[in-house]
Every structure is written in C-alpha cells, then in structure tokens.
Amino acid sequence: MTEKTIQVQNISGIHARPAARFVKLASQFQCQIKLIKDNLEVDGKSILGIMSLAAEKGSKLTIKADGEKELEAVEQLINLLKNIFKDEEKSQI
Template sequence: MFEKTVIIKNKTGLHARPASQFVQTANKFKSNIKLTKDEKSVDAKSIIEVLSMGINQGSKITISADGEDEKEAVNTLIKLVEQFAAEST
C-alpha cells in the first residue's frame, strides 16, 4: 500500500469539475484507491462518495492505493490536486 497526504488549496475544494476530474483520473488505475478525510474513508473511484465527503478549501485528505500501480496512482492524483490549486489562483 502507498499513501500521501495533501491539503486542498483551491477555492472550490473537490467539487463539481475538480471532483469529476479527480474520479475520472482515479478510474484510470487498476489499484483500489481510497480517499480519507477526518478518519472517514471512501472509494476514490465513486463520484458520489467523493462528493459526499464535502472536501473544501483547507481540507486535509489522504490518498491511498493498493495494487500493481499504487505508486503511480497516488502520485498522479496528488499532482492533479496541486494543479487545481495552481489554476485557481
């Protein structure tokens, strides 16, 4: 298993377009991917579950993956989240 933690910096948080991009990207990997916030974990490949977390600007989230492409999956998703932050400023 491989995991990394990141703080959401963009103003809209992980909603709507950022959320769908996030889930779309997660679905490209074979590993099981989980998203954890405040000790609650959900399936990162489900848009409903990701949206249900209510991830806002300032939220601290952990992305963890388990499977053959776990490293690449986590790193790609972290990079995407950082990209959201860069776009929103």
C-alpha cells in the same frame, strides 16, 4: 500500500468539477484507491463518494492506493490535485 496527504488549497474545495477530474484519472488504474478526510473513507473512483467528503479549503485529504501501480497512481493523483488548485486560482480571475 502507498499513501500521501495533501491540503486542499482552492477556495471552493473539492466540488463537482475537481471530483470529476479525480475520478477520471483514478479509474484508469487497476488498483484500489481510497480517499480519506478526517474519519471518512470513500472510494476514489466514485464522484458521489468524493463530493460527499465535502472537502473545503484547508481540509486534509489522504490518498491511499493498494494494488497494481499503486505508487504511480498516488503520485499522479497528487499532481492532479495540485494542478486543480492552481487552475482554480487562475480561473477566478
């Protein structure tokens, strides 16, 4: 099992669009992917699950993967979130 934690940095948090991008990437992996905020754990391949975390700016998200290519999955998903935070800052202007 691999896990990594990241802090949400964009203003509007993990709203619909970031959640959609996350699910698309997560679904490409065979392994089980979980997303955890505080004591809530949801399936990383469910857009509704991710949205229901209501992860606002400043909150801490943990990605947990278990199974085939779990290292690669966590690394790619963390990078995706970092890119999302950067893109969102840009698109505000």
